[in-house]
Amino acid sequence: MNESDSNNFCHFGIPEIDGHHHELIKMINRLAKSANSGTVDKEMGRVLIRLVDYTKNHFIAEEKLMQSIEYPDLDIHKKMHREFNNEIVAILKRIRNDEELDVFDLMNFLRDWLLNHVHNEDAKIAEVFAARKKALTIETK
Numbered sequence: 001m002n003e004s005d006s007n008n009f010c011h012f013g014i015p016e017i018d019g020h021h022h023e024l025i026k027m028i029n030r031l032a033k034s035a036n037s038g039t040v041d042k043e044m045g046r047v048l049i050r051l052v053d054y055t056k057n058h059f060i061a062e063e064k065l066m067q068s069i070e071y072p073d074l075d076i077h078k079k080m081h082r083e084f085n086n087e088i089v090a091i092l093k094r095i096r097n098d099e100e101l102d103v104f105d106l107m108n109f110l111r112d113w114l115l116n117h118v119h120n121e122d123a124k125i126a127e128v129f130a131a132r133k134k135a136l137t138i139e140t141k
């Protein structure tokens with residue numbers, strides 16, 4: 001994922017959420033750099049723990065936003081967040097148990113999930129948010 005990928009990401013026009021998405025890309029890029037040995041080591045585990053924390057906070061912020069705009073697919077979207085979180089927690093468990101993990105599979109999983117989720121799913125929230133904002137602007141005129 002390069003700079004232009006991240007610049008092409010959907011923009012909510014909400015600095016907090018947009019900032020989170022950019023930071024998530026940066027973290028995944030950092031992970032990719034530290035993954036050059038081909039195995040998942042303890043250092044990667046530490047970066048992953050930070051990623052888990054970061055995504056947790058991001059999901060909370062995004063879910064609050066969805067609630068505030070009465071996003072119609074809130075429950076479905078929340079479920080996707082939980083599933084991703086569960087996957088990462090399971091990966092961390094495997095790292096703690098010194099199980100062998102293919103680092104490229106892991107990176108592909110993270111990259112694909114993030115790209116697909118933000119591009120396809122978060123983009124739908126951005127659309128609803130823009131529509132609500134527009135309607136509000138018309139109402140208050």
Ligand SMILES: [Fe+2]
Nearest residue numbers: 062117121122
């Ligand atoms: Fe999301």
Ligand SMILES: [Fe+2]
Nearest residue numbers: 021062118122
């Ligand atoms: Fe998101």
